Amino acid sequence: MINRFVPDLAAALAGVSDGASIMLxxxxxxxxxxxxxxxxxDMGLRDLTIxxxxxxxxxxxxxxxxxxxxxxxxxxxxxRSSDSTLFQELYxxxxxxxxxxxxxxxxxxxxxxxxxxxxxxTPTAAGTLLGAGKETREINGRLCVLEEALFxxxxxxxxxxxxxxxxxxxxxxxRNFNPVMAAAAKITIAQCRxxxxxxxxxxxxxxxxxxxxxxxxxxxxxxxxx
Amino acid sequence: xxATLNPIKTYTRxxxxxRAAMDIPDGWFANLGIGLPTLVSDYVPAEREVIFQSExxxxxxxxxxxxxxxxxxxxxxxxxxxxxxxxxxxxNSAESFAMIRGGHLDLAVLGGYEVSQTGDLANWSxxxxxxxxxxxxxxxxxxxxxxxxxxxxxxxxxGQPRLVDTCSYPLTTIGSVTRVYTNIAVVExxxxxxxxxxxxxxxxxxxxxxxxxxxxxx
Numbered sequence: 001m002i003n004r005f006v007p008d009l010a011a012a013l014a015g016v017s018d019g020a021s022i023m024l025x026x027x028x029x030x031x032x033x034x035x036x037x038x039x040x041x042d043m044g045l046r047d048l049t050i051x052x053x054x055x056x057x058x059x060x061x062x063x064x065x066x067x068x069x070x071x072x073x074x075x076x077x078x079x080r081s082s083d084s085t086l087f088q089e090l091y092x093x094x095x096x097x098x099x100x101x102x103x104x105x106x107x108x109x110x111x112x113x114x115x116x117x118x119x120x121x122t123p124t125a126a127g128t129l130l131g132a133g134k135e136t137r138e139i140n141g142r143l144c145v146l147e148e149a150l151f152x153x154x155x156x157x158x159x160x161x162x163x164x165x166x167x168x169x170x171x172x173x174x175r176n177f178n179p180v181m182a183a184a185a186k187i188t189i190a191q192c193r194x195x196x197x198x199x200x201x202x203x204x205x206x207x208x209x210x211x212x213x214x215x216x217x218x219x220x221x222x223x224x225x226x
Numbered sequence: 227x228x229a230t231l232n233p234i235k236t237y238t239r240x241x242x243x244x245r246a247a248m249d250i251p252d253g254w255f256a257n258l259g260i261g262l263p264t265l266v267s268d269y270v271p272a273e274r275e276v277i278f279q280s281e282x283x284x285x286x287x288x289x290x291x292x293x294x295x296x297x298x299x300x301x302x303x304x305x306x307x308x309x310x311x312x313x314x315x316x317x318n319s320a321e322s323f324a325m326i327r328g329g330h331l332d333l334a335v336l337g338g339y340e341v342s343q344t345g346d347l348a349n350w351s352x353x354x355x356x357x358x359x360x361x362x363x364x365x366x367x368x369x370x371x372x373x374x375x376x377x378x379x380x381x382x383x384x385g386q387p388r389l390v391d392t393c394s395y396p397l398t399t400i401g402s403v404t405r406v407y408t409n410i411a412v413v414e415x416x417x418x419x420x421x422x423x424x425x426x427x428x429x430x431x432x433x434x435x436x437x438x439x440x441x442x443x444x
Contacts, residue, residue, distance in 0.1 A: 027282040027319070028305035030298070053319070080360040091358040100359050103281065104323030104366030111320040123369045124327060127400040129351070130361065143400070172299035172316055176282050180320045207318070 004166035004216045005195065009039035012189050012217040016154055018045050023110070023155040023181040024052040024062075031174030033158040033191050035219040037061035040070075040156070047072040051110075051152055053103060053177060057081035071096060075150070077103035102130060107180055109150035114183025114212070119148045155185035159208070159216075162192035163199075166213030167206045175207060182212040191219040234433050236380075236409040237426045244269035245424075246335060246377055246407040250276050254332040257281060257367055260304040263335040263377050277311075279331060281363040283322045286314025303363065326363070327370040334371035336364060338378040338406075340393040343419040343440040345403040347376060348395035361398075368399030380408035380437050387439035389413060389420060410434055418443050 006012050013036065016022070022040070026032030038061040048071050055062065055074045065071055066086050079087050079098060090096040101109070102124050112120055121144035125131035135146040157178040159168035168190055170178055182188045190208075195218040237245060239262055247269035250256060257279045258264050267289070270276045278287040280302040287302055288309035295309070302308045317325070325331065340348040347368055350361045368374055381387055389406060405423075406413045411434045412424040421443045422434055435442045 027303075028301055030282075030301050078360045078362045079358050088358055092356060098358055100361060102361050102365035103319070103363040104327055104370070107319040107323055108327075122327065124366045126369070128365065128397045130365065172297070172310075173280075173282055173284060173301050174299050175316055175318050177319045179318045 002166075002210075003164045004162075004210065004213055005164055006215045006217050009035060009217055009219075012036060012191070012215050013039055013043065015187075016040065016043065016045065019047045020045070020154060021049040021051060021152040023152040023177075023185055024050060025155070025157040025176065025178035025181055027053055027173065027176040029057070031158050031170065031176050031178055033156040034061055035221070036156045036189060036191050036217070037065065041065040041068055043070075044068065045070045049073040049075065051075040051150065053077055053106070054081065055079040055087045057084050066090060066096070069095075073097040073099065075099040075101060075106070077101055077106050100130060105147050106150070107177060109147055110177070110180045110184040113149035113151045114180065117149060119146050121146055150184065152181070152185040153187065155181040155188045157182060157188065157190040159190045159192040161194040161196050161201050162190060162213075162216045162218075163196050163201060163210070165198060166190070166210030166216055167201055168192065168208035168210075168213060169201050169205050170207055179208045182208045187214045188212055189215045189217070191217050193220060231436050232433060234410060234429050235426070238409075240265060240269075241426075242377055242407055242409055245412065246375060247271075249412075250274070250333065252276070255279060255285070255330065256333040256335065257326065257331055257371065259334070259336040259364065259367070260362070261337050263337055264302075264304060266335055266377070279322070279325065280308070281319075281322050281326065281367070283317045283319055284308075284310065284314060285317070285325070286311040288314070323363070323366055326366050329370060329372055331371045333373045333375060334367040335375045335377055336367060336398075338376040338388065339395050340388050340390050341376050341378075341403050341406050341415070342390055342393045343415070345401045345415040346393050347374070347398045347403050348393040349376070349398045351396040353396055364398050368402050373404045374399070374402045375405045375407060376403050377407045380410045380434070387437055390439035410437065413438075413442070416443070
Protein backbone atom coordinates (compact mmCIF):
# COMPACT_ATOMS: atom_id res chain seq x y z
CA MET A 1 0.00 0.00 0.00
CA ILE A 2 1.24 3.42 -0.87
CA ASN A 3 1.28 5.87 2.00
CA ARG A 4 3.34 9.02 1.55
CA PHE A 5 2.31 10.44 4.92
CA VAL A 6 5.03 10.57 7.56
CA PRO A 7 4.25 11.18 11.24
CA ASP A 8 6.21 14.37 11.87
CA LEU A 9 8.61 17.00 10.54
CA ALA A 10 11.69 15.04 11.65
CA ALA A 11 10.59 12.04 9.63
CA ALA A 12 9.80 14.31 6.69
CA LEU A 13 13.34 15.71 6.68
CA ALA A 14 15.16 12.45 7.49
CA GLY A 15 18.37 12.08 5.50
CA VAL A 16 18.86 15.73 4.61
CA SER A 17 22.56 16.27 5.19
CA ASP A 18 25.40 18.79 4.81
CA GLY A 19 25.94 19.98 1.25
CA ALA A 20 22.42 19.13 0.07
CA SER A 21 20.68 21.22 -2.60
CA ILE A 22 17.15 22.12 -1.54
CA MET A 23 14.35 23.80 -3.47
CA LEU A 24 11.91 25.86 -1.41
CA UNK A 25 8.44 26.58 -2.74
CA UNK A 26 6.73 29.89 -2.22
CA UNK A 27 6.59 33.37 -3.64
CA UNK A 28 7.05 35.96 -0.96
CA UNK A 29 5.26 34.69 2.12
CA UNK A 30 2.61 32.71 0.24
CA UNK A 31 3.02 28.99 -0.38
CA UNK A 32 6.20 28.67 1.68
CA UNK A 33 6.75 25.41 3.59
CA UNK A 34 7.30 27.33 6.82
CA UNK A 35 7.15 24.40 9.26
CA UNK A 36 9.58 22.32 7.17
CA UNK A 37 11.90 25.29 6.82
CA UNK A 38 11.94 25.93 10.57
CA UNK A 39 12.60 22.26 11.27
CA UNK A 40 15.41 22.33 8.71
CA UNK A 41 16.96 25.33 10.48
CA ASP A 42 17.03 23.30 13.71
CA MET A 43 19.07 20.48 12.15
CA GLY A 44 22.42 22.32 12.38
CA LEU A 45 23.38 21.58 8.77
CA ARG A 46 26.14 23.30 6.78
CA ASP A 47 26.88 24.19 3.20
CA LEU A 48 23.34 23.87 1.89
CA THR A 49 22.42 25.23 -1.54
CA ILE A 50 18.99 26.84 -1.34
CA UNK A 51 17.04 27.24 -4.59
CA UNK A 52 14.04 29.55 -4.29
CA UNK A 53 12.58 32.66 -5.84
CA UNK A 54 13.40 34.88 -2.88
CA UNK A 55 16.08 34.77 -0.22
CA UNK A 56 16.09 36.06 3.27
CA UNK A 57 12.86 37.82 4.06
CA UNK A 58 12.10 38.14 7.76
CA UNK A 59 9.27 35.61 7.57
CA UNK A 60 9.11 31.90 7.11
CA UNK A 61 12.24 30.55 8.74
CA UNK A 62 14.68 31.56 5.99
CA UNK A 63 16.23 34.18 8.26
CA UNK A 64 16.92 31.53 10.89
CA UNK A 65 18.39 29.21 8.32
CA UNK A 66 20.74 32.00 7.17
CA UNK A 67 21.57 33.02 10.76
CA UNK A 68 22.69 29.52 11.70
CA UNK A 69 25.22 29.56 8.87
CA UNK A 70 23.59 26.56 7.21
CA UNK A 71 23.46 28.11 3.75
CA UNK A 72 26.55 28.27 1.53
CA UNK A 73 24.84 29.25 -1.68
CA UNK A 74 21.53 30.63 -2.89
CA UNK A 75 20.12 30.25 -6.40
CA UNK A 76 17.32 32.77 -6.82
CA UNK A 77 15.95 35.69 -8.84
CA UNK A 78 15.29 38.24 -6.11
CA UNK A 79 17.44 38.15 -2.95
CA ARG A 80 16.08 41.45 -1.64
CA SER A 81 13.44 42.09 0.92
CA SER A 82 11.96 45.19 2.45
CA ASP A 83 11.90 43.60 5.90
CA SER A 84 15.33 41.95 6.25
CA THR A 85 18.91 42.81 5.31
CA LEU A 86 20.48 39.57 6.54
CA PHE A 87 21.14 38.10 3.10
CA GLN A 88 22.72 41.37 1.97
CA GLU A 89 24.99 41.43 5.04
CA LEU A 90 26.16 37.85 4.49
CA TYR A 91 26.71 38.54 0.80
CA UNK A 92 28.71 41.71 1.49
CA UNK A 93 30.95 39.76 3.90
CA UNK A 94 31.50 37.05 1.29
CA UNK A 95 29.86 34.46 3.55
CA UNK A 96 27.30 33.33 1.00
CA UNK A 97 27.40 32.72 -2.75
CA UNK A 98 24.64 33.88 -5.07
CA UNK A 99 23.66 32.47 -8.46
CA UNK A 100 21.27 35.12 -9.74
CA UNK A 101 18.88 33.81 -12.41
CA UNK A 102 16.00 35.60 -14.15
CA UNK A 103 12.77 34.37 -12.61
CA UNK A 104 11.35 32.83 -15.80
CA UNK A 105 14.64 31.11 -16.59
CA UNK A 106 14.89 29.85 -13.01
CA UNK A 107 11.50 28.18 -13.13
CA UNK A 108 11.92 26.88 -16.69
CA UNK A 109 15.25 25.30 -15.67
CA UNK A 110 13.31 23.48 -12.93
CA UNK A 111 10.55 22.51 -15.34
CA UNK A 112 13.16 21.19 -17.76
CA UNK A 113 14.77 19.12 -15.00
CA UNK A 114 11.45 17.52 -14.14
CA UNK A 115 10.55 16.97 -17.79
CA UNK A 116 13.79 15.33 -18.91
CA UNK A 117 15.00 18.28 -20.99
CA UNK A 118 18.75 18.69 -20.31
CA UNK A 119 18.94 22.28 -21.61
CA UNK A 120 17.06 24.85 -23.67
CA UNK A 121 17.67 28.08 -25.55
CA THR A 122 15.90 31.26 -24.40
CA PRO A 123 16.15 34.91 -25.42
CA THR A 124 15.88 35.93 -21.75
CA ALA A 125 19.20 37.43 -20.55
CA ALA A 126 20.81 37.27 -24.02
CA GLY A 127 23.27 40.13 -24.35
CA THR A 128 23.23 40.86 -20.60
CA LEU A 129 25.57 40.14 -17.67
CA LEU A 130 23.36 37.21 -16.61
CA GLY A 131 23.83 35.62 -20.03
CA ALA A 132 27.59 36.27 -20.10
CA GLY A 133 29.76 33.19 -20.55
CA LYS A 134 26.85 31.04 -21.67
CA GLU A 135 26.64 29.36 -25.05
CA THR A 136 24.63 31.53 -27.44
CA ARG A 137 22.91 30.92 -30.74
CA GLU A 138 20.90 33.11 -33.05
CA ILE A 139 17.58 31.37 -33.67
CA ASN A 140 15.05 32.91 -36.09
CA GLY A 141 17.02 36.15 -35.96
CA ARG A 142 17.01 36.33 -32.18
CA LEU A 143 20.01 35.93 -29.90
CA CYS A 144 19.41 33.17 -27.33
CA VAL A 145 21.40 31.69 -24.45
CA LEU A 146 21.64 28.03 -23.51
CA GLU A 147 20.30 27.31 -20.02
CA GLU A 148 20.70 23.97 -18.31
CA ALA A 149 18.12 22.03 -16.31
CA LEU A 150 18.20 22.74 -12.58
CA PHE A 151 17.89 19.70 -10.30
CA UNK A 152 17.90 19.44 -6.52
CA UNK A 153 18.36 16.74 -3.94
CA UNK A 154 15.20 17.83 -2.12
CA UNK A 155 12.17 20.02 -2.72
CA UNK A 156 10.21 21.37 0.25
CA UNK A 157 6.68 22.39 -0.70
CA UNK A 158 3.53 23.73 0.84
CA UNK A 159 0.28 22.22 -0.39
CA UNK A 160 -3.34 22.86 0.55
CA UNK A 161 -4.68 19.29 0.45
CA UNK A 162 -2.89 15.97 0.18
CA UNK A 163 -3.94 12.31 0.07
CA UNK A 164 -1.88 9.22 0.89
CA UNK A 165 -0.76 8.79 -2.72
CA UNK A 166 0.83 12.24 -2.48
CA UNK A 167 -1.63 13.97 -4.78
CA UNK A 168 -1.54 17.69 -4.00
CA UNK A 169 -3.72 20.74 -4.45
CA UNK A 170 -2.74 24.33 -3.73
CA UNK A 171 -4.47 27.51 -2.65
CA UNK A 172 -4.57 30.47 -5.09
CA UNK A 173 -1.21 32.26 -5.36
CA UNK A 174 0.25 29.65 -3.01
CA ARG A 175 0.72 27.45 -6.10
CA ASN A 176 3.64 29.40 -7.65
CA PHE A 177 6.88 27.34 -7.80
CA ASN A 178 5.57 24.39 -5.77
CA PRO A 179 4.29 22.08 -8.55
CA VAL A 180 7.35 22.74 -10.71
CA MET A 181 9.81 21.95 -7.94
CA ALA A 182 7.87 18.77 -7.15
CA ALA A 183 9.12 17.17 -10.37
CA ALA A 184 12.67 18.58 -10.30
CA ALA A 185 13.95 17.09 -7.04
CA LYS A 186 15.15 13.58 -6.20
CA ILE A 187 13.11 13.61 -3.00
CA THR A 188 10.01 15.81 -2.80
CA ILE A 189 8.61 16.61 0.62
CA ALA A 190 5.33 18.48 1.08
CA GLN A 191 3.63 19.89 4.12
CA CYS A 192 -0.13 20.09 3.72
CA ARG A 193 -2.86 22.02 5.52
CA UNK A 194 -5.51 19.34 4.98
CA UNK A 195 -5.14 15.55 4.94
CA UNK A 196 -7.85 13.96 2.81
CA UNK A 197 -8.89 10.44 1.78
CA UNK A 198 -8.08 9.12 -1.69
CA UNK A 199 -10.62 10.76 -3.96
CA UNK A 200 -10.94 13.68 -1.56
CA UNK A 201 -9.28 15.87 -4.15
CA UNK A 202 -11.34 15.84 -7.33
CA UNK A 203 -9.14 14.47 -10.17
CA UNK A 204 -9.70 17.77 -12.00
CA UNK A 205 -8.23 19.61 -9.01
CA UNK A 206 -5.08 17.54 -8.46
CA UNK A 207 -2.33 19.96 -9.48
CA UNK A 208 0.64 17.77 -8.52
CA UNK A 209 0.06 14.05 -9.17
CA UNK A 210 1.45 11.90 -6.39
CA UNK A 211 4.07 10.31 -8.63
CA UNK A 212 6.25 13.37 -7.96
CA UNK A 213 5.84 13.33 -4.19
CA UNK A 214 7.83 11.19 -1.75
CA UNK A 215 6.78 12.37 1.71
CA UNK A 216 3.88 14.39 3.07
CA UNK A 217 3.55 15.79 6.56
CA UNK A 218 0.26 17.17 7.80
CA UNK A 219 0.77 20.64 9.31
CA UNK A 220 -2.67 22.07 10.04
CA UNK A 221 -1.68 25.71 10.43
CA UNK A 222 -5.16 27.03 9.86
CA UNK A 223 -6.48 28.81 6.85
CA UNK A 224 -4.12 31.81 6.63
CA UNK A 225 -1.17 32.04 4.29
CA UNK A 226 1.55 32.95 6.79
CA UNK B 227 22.82 70.13 -16.87
CA UNK B 228 19.29 70.95 -15.73
CA ALA B 229 20.43 74.21 -14.13
CA THR B 230 21.02 75.72 -17.57
CA LEU B 231 17.70 74.56 -19.06
CA ASN B 232 14.37 76.34 -19.19
CA PRO B 233 12.37 75.37 -16.11
CA ILE B 234 9.36 73.23 -17.06
CA LYS B 235 6.41 71.77 -15.22
CA THR B 236 6.55 67.96 -15.17
CA TYR B 237 3.96 65.23 -14.67
CA THR B 238 3.59 63.74 -11.19
CA ARG B 239 4.04 59.98 -10.79
CA UNK B 240 0.26 59.58 -10.88
CA UNK B 241 0.00 61.67 -14.05
CA UNK B 242 2.75 59.58 -15.68
CA UNK B 243 0.85 56.40 -14.85
CA UNK B 244 -2.41 57.93 -16.11
CA ARG B 245 -0.76 59.04 -19.37
CA ALA B 246 0.45 55.49 -20.05
CA ALA B 247 -2.91 53.98 -19.04
CA MET B 248 -4.68 56.21 -21.57
CA ASP B 249 -2.83 54.41 -24.40
CA ILE B 250 -3.67 50.81 -23.42
CA PRO B 251 -6.36 49.55 -25.80
CA ASP B 252 -9.47 47.65 -24.74
CA GLY B 253 -8.84 43.91 -24.60
CA TRP B 254 -5.10 43.94 -23.95
CA PHE B 255 -3.35 41.60 -21.53
CA ALA B 256 -0.65 43.42 -19.56
CA ASN B 257 1.91 42.88 -16.82
CA LEU B 258 2.85 45.84 -14.64
CA GLY B 259 6.30 45.96 -13.03
CA ILE B 260 6.83 46.62 -9.34
CA GLY B 261 6.72 50.25 -8.14
CA LEU B 262 5.59 53.08 -10.40
CA PRO B 263 4.18 50.82 -13.19
CA THR B 264 1.77 49.26 -10.67
CA LEU B 265 -0.07 52.60 -10.51
CA VAL B 266 -1.10 52.26 -14.18
CA SER B 267 -3.98 49.89 -13.38
CA ASP B 268 -5.69 52.64 -11.32
CA TYR B 269 -6.06 54.84 -14.40
CA VAL B 270 -7.35 52.54 -17.13
CA PRO B 271 -10.61 54.13 -18.36
CA ALA B 272 -13.59 52.28 -16.88
CA GLU B 273 -15.09 51.38 -20.26
CA ARG B 274 -11.95 49.45 -21.29
CA GLU B 275 -11.37 45.84 -20.27
CA VAL B 276 -7.63 45.38 -19.69
CA ILE B 277 -6.54 42.12 -18.04
CA PHE B 278 -3.53 42.30 -15.73
CA GLN B 279 -1.15 39.40 -15.22
CA SER B 280 1.09 38.94 -12.20
CA GLU B 281 4.13 36.73 -12.74
CA UNK B 282 3.65 34.78 -9.51
CA UNK B 283 0.76 33.10 -11.33
CA UNK B 284 -2.36 35.24 -11.65
CA UNK B 285 -4.22 36.32 -14.77
CA UNK B 286 -7.03 38.72 -13.95
CA UNK B 287 -5.59 40.74 -11.05
CA UNK B 288 -8.14 43.10 -9.52
CA UNK B 289 -7.68 46.20 -7.37
CA UNK B 290 -6.18 46.37 -3.92
CA UNK B 291 -8.64 45.04 -1.31
CA UNK B 292 -10.03 47.03 1.61
CA UNK B 293 -8.23 45.90 4.81
CA UNK B 294 -11.28 43.86 5.90
CA UNK B 295 -11.41 42.04 2.56
CA UNK B 296 -7.78 40.85 2.39
CA UNK B 297 -7.39 37.24 1.29
CA UNK B 298 -3.95 36.19 2.57
CA UNK B 299 -3.59 33.72 -0.33
CA UNK B 300 -3.77 36.41 -3.00
CA UNK B 301 -0.64 38.51 -3.49
CA UNK B 302 0.90 40.03 -6.59
CA UNK B 303 4.53 39.89 -7.71
CA UNK B 304 5.26 42.93 -5.55
CA UNK B 305 4.06 40.82 -2.59
CA UNK B 306 1.15 43.19 -1.97
CA UNK B 307 -2.37 41.90 -1.32
CA UNK B 308 -4.59 42.15 -4.39
CA UNK B 309 -7.97 40.79 -5.45
CA UNK B 310 -9.03 38.42 -8.24
CA UNK B 311 -11.51 39.61 -10.85
CA UNK B 312 -14.41 37.35 -11.82
CA UNK B 313 -12.84 35.32 -14.65
CA UNK B 314 -9.38 35.28 -13.07
CA UNK B 315 -7.18 32.20 -13.33
CA UNK B 316 -4.28 30.79 -11.30
CA UNK B 317 -1.25 29.08 -12.82
CA ASN B 318 2.12 27.83 -11.64
CA SER B 319 5.26 29.92 -12.12
CA ALA B 320 6.48 27.92 -15.15
CA GLU B 321 3.22 28.46 -16.99
CA SER B 322 3.15 32.10 -15.94
CA PHE B 323 6.54 32.66 -17.54
CA ALA B 324 5.69 30.50 -20.54
CA MET B 325 2.81 32.95 -21.07
CA ILE B 326 5.26 35.85 -20.74
CA ARG B 327 8.14 34.41 -22.77
CA GLY B 328 5.81 32.92 -25.36
CA GLY B 329 4.66 36.35 -26.50
CA HIS B 330 1.09 36.02 -25.26
CA LEU B 331 1.08 39.27 -23.29
CA ASP B 332 0.32 42.37 -25.31
CA LEU B 333 2.23 44.61 -22.96
CA ALA B 334 4.73 44.81 -20.13
CA VAL B 335 5.12 48.15 -18.38
CA LEU B 336 8.46 48.28 -16.59
CA GLY B 337 10.44 50.79 -14.58
CA GLY B 338 13.83 51.87 -15.88
CA TYR B 339 17.19 53.50 -15.23
CA GLU B 340 18.05 54.01 -18.91
CA VAL B 341 16.64 53.28 -22.37
CA SER B 342 18.81 53.50 -25.48
CA GLN B 343 17.68 54.75 -28.88
CA THR B 344 17.76 51.16 -30.15
CA GLY B 345 15.39 50.00 -27.40
CA ASP B 346 17.89 48.50 -24.97
CA LEU B 347 16.71 48.68 -21.36
CA ALA B 348 18.75 48.93 -18.16
CA ASN B 349 16.61 48.56 -15.06
CA TRP B 350 17.97 45.87 -12.74
CA SER B 351 21.46 46.86 -11.63
CA UNK B 352 23.47 50.01 -11.14
CA UNK B 353 26.65 47.95 -11.30
CA UNK B 354 27.25 48.55 -7.58
CA UNK B 355 29.08 45.40 -6.48
CA UNK B 356 28.52 45.93 -2.76
CA UNK B 357 24.84 45.01 -2.94
CA UNK B 358 23.67 41.58 -3.98
CA UNK B 359 21.94 42.06 -7.33
CA UNK B 360 18.27 41.18 -7.87
CA UNK B 361 16.46 40.79 -11.19
CA UNK B 362 13.11 39.08 -10.60
CA UNK B 363 11.13 38.71 -13.83
CA UNK B 364 12.36 41.86 -15.58
CA UNK B 365 14.54 40.10 -18.18
CA UNK B 366 11.80 37.60 -19.07
CA UNK B 367 9.15 40.32 -19.35
CA UNK B 368 11.47 42.50 -21.40
CA UNK B 369 12.27 39.67 -23.78
CA UNK B 370 8.78 38.21 -24.01
CA UNK B 371 5.97 40.78 -24.10
CA UNK B 372 4.79 42.03 -27.52
CA UNK B 373 5.15 45.65 -26.40
CA UNK B 374 7.51 46.85 -23.68
CA UNK B 375 6.76 50.30 -22.32
CA UNK B 376 9.10 51.91 -19.82
CA UNK B 377 7.77 54.33 -17.23
CA UNK B 378 10.54 56.49 -15.74
CA UNK B 379 11.63 60.06 -14.98
CA UNK B 380 13.10 61.73 -18.05
CA UNK B 381 16.38 62.62 -16.30
CA UNK B 382 18.27 61.44 -13.21
CA UNK B 383 18.24 63.32 -9.89
CA UNK B 384 21.42 65.09 -11.02
CA GLY B 385 19.82 66.00 -14.35
CA GLN B 386 21.52 63.44 -16.60
CA PRO B 387 19.41 62.03 -19.47
CA ARG B 388 17.91 58.56 -19.04
CA LEU B 389 17.07 58.33 -22.74
CA VAL B 390 20.51 57.74 -24.13
CA ASP B 391 22.58 56.77 -27.16
CA THR B 392 23.93 53.67 -25.38
CA CYS B 393 23.05 52.46 -21.88
CA SER B 394 25.82 52.77 -19.31
CA TYR B 395 24.22 50.49 -16.70
CA PRO B 396 24.04 46.68 -17.11
CA LEU B 397 21.36 45.73 -19.64
CA THR B 398 18.08 44.01 -18.89
CA THR B 399 17.08 43.35 -22.50
CA ILE B 400 18.39 44.26 -25.92
CA GLY B 401 16.26 46.11 -28.43
CA SER B 402 12.86 45.30 -26.97
CA VAL B 403 11.55 48.60 -25.58
CA THR B 404 8.89 50.03 -27.87
CA ARG B 405 7.86 53.16 -25.98
CA VAL B 406 8.92 55.34 -23.04
CA TYR B 407 6.54 57.35 -20.84
CA THR B 408 8.40 59.97 -18.80
CA ASN B 409 7.40 62.90 -16.63
CA ILE B 410 7.69 65.21 -19.66
CA ALA B 411 7.13 63.15 -22.80
CA VAL B 412 6.00 60.03 -24.63
CA VAL B 413 8.78 58.72 -26.87
CA GLU B 414 8.49 55.83 -29.36
CA UNK B 415 11.51 53.70 -30.25
CA UNK B 416 11.65 53.46 -34.06
CA UNK B 417 14.25 52.17 -36.52
CA UNK B 418 15.38 55.82 -36.79
CA UNK B 419 15.72 56.18 -33.02
CA UNK B 420 13.68 58.25 -30.54
CA UNK B 421 10.44 59.67 -31.97
CA UNK B 422 8.53 62.22 -29.88
CA UNK B 423 4.82 61.29 -29.75
CA UNK B 424 3.57 63.67 -27.07
CA UNK B 425 4.69 66.04 -24.34
CA UNK B 426 3.39 67.13 -20.95
CA UNK B 427 1.40 70.40 -21.16
CA UNK B 428 3.64 73.41 -21.81
CA UNK B 429 6.70 71.30 -22.71
CA UNK B 430 8.21 71.86 -26.18
CA UNK B 431 10.12 69.57 -28.55
CA UNK B 432 13.24 71.61 -27.74
CA UNK B 433 12.71 71.15 -23.99
CA UNK B 434 12.56 67.36 -24.46
CA UNK B 435 15.52 67.27 -26.87
CA UNK B 436 17.62 69.29 -24.39
CA UNK B 437 16.99 66.61 -21.76
CA UNK B 438 17.54 63.61 -24.05
CA UNK B 439 20.94 62.00 -24.65
CA UNK B 440 20.41 61.18 -28.34
CA UNK B 441 18.71 62.74 -31.35
CA UNK B 442 14.96 63.15 -30.97
CA UNK B 443 12.86 62.86 -34.15
CA UNK B 444 9.42 64.30 -34.90
